[in-house]
Amino acid sequence: MPRHADPALPQRRRSQILEAARACFRERGFRDATIEEICAEARISPGALYRYFDSKADIVAAIALDARAEAEAALDRLSSEDRLLDGLAEMARAFFEAFDGDSDAALLSDIWAEAARDPVLAKALRARDRIAAGRVAAAIERAQAAGAAYPAFAPADAAEALLAALEGLALRRALWAEADIGDAVRRYRALALHILKPKR
Amino acid sequence: MPRHADPALPQRRRSQILEAARACFRERGFRDATIEEICAEARISPGALYRYFDSKADIVAAIALDARAEAEAALDRLSSEDRLLDGLAEMARAFFEAFDGDSDAALLSDIWAEAARDPVLAKALRARDRIAAGRVAAAIERAQAAGAAYPAFAPADAAEALLAALEGLALRRALWAEADIGDAVRRYRALALHILKPKR
DNA sequence: ACCTGAACACCGTTCAAGT
């Protein structure tokens, strides 16, 4: 019998809890889902749960980062995409989709609300945002250098504006159950067009 | 002795409670402030408080709408301001200022989080947003008609983008305690410039 | 070493009783 029965257990337990929590949050939202429910879903006791997470907020933070990471995955394609607008539109679509529907709409705003009182989450979100902004800025810079976008708007500032607008639009869309996603993406594309004036 | 001792009492009590709540929320945030604290601050009992508000969320909603109304007051000046960019910059400044500092930063995100689970608040926010967007769009349209802004971007879409970007930037600023307000306003002005290309 | 689940602390909300 080894001293540490299973060195991978902690990681497995964390995943198990996170998956259960995701299901509960989807169903009832961050605030309304209870630890008891998460425990039932994960088939674990409250005592055990607190062995792997410091608090409910801690679980929320882990899920929040995950959710955004998923939404930002489309950024990877921005680097290989030479049509800047298509890349941005795809990023917007992924983001809208990640926070679409009643259940996930609340997630987007809850992430910010949670970050407002959890400095660790705020810092992590900021780090993610910086990476995203850096990628968008790099893509814009390439387009400008290739003469494919007008050069007057500093890439970093344009990137910041594009991400902030996406956030604001996603919040509105999510909370007001607006139109279909395709429409929102089209409007975002128009915004990017007017900001960047790409030549192709 | 009149049957209704004081017909203005309900309104007075509501104000009294809201003012106390504002103070408590400022101090400890929506989530952490307790009804008991608000009652103490308002010198009223919990039972009496629930006579004038249905729930804590109800109080939160009232304050949330107030906070945004204050931030949007600068919109009134957009109509009389013939320099569009100055008007937008002023609107941005008011918005950034309304949600500045540790205590009020959380307010901005809490408003959205609360709206995500309170349809009444969501509807009210949306109505406000429509009014704001209408005013900005009207200002843009006037500038375009006067040949003072380039006409390619539909006023309504440009207005929506400008408001969404302001929301996103304010969230970032509020949570990440960024730079000074002047700097944020300058960047917002640059964004508006690149979106609208006004000719004066 | 890991887990259980009863117990604790806290807080939003209600309601029987007062004036």
Next chain:
DNA sequence: ACCTGAACACCGTTCAAGT
């Protein structure tokens, strides 16, 4: 008609006891 404040319900977290 309006208010009080004790009581209730609920839920995040802890901890003594188990294996």
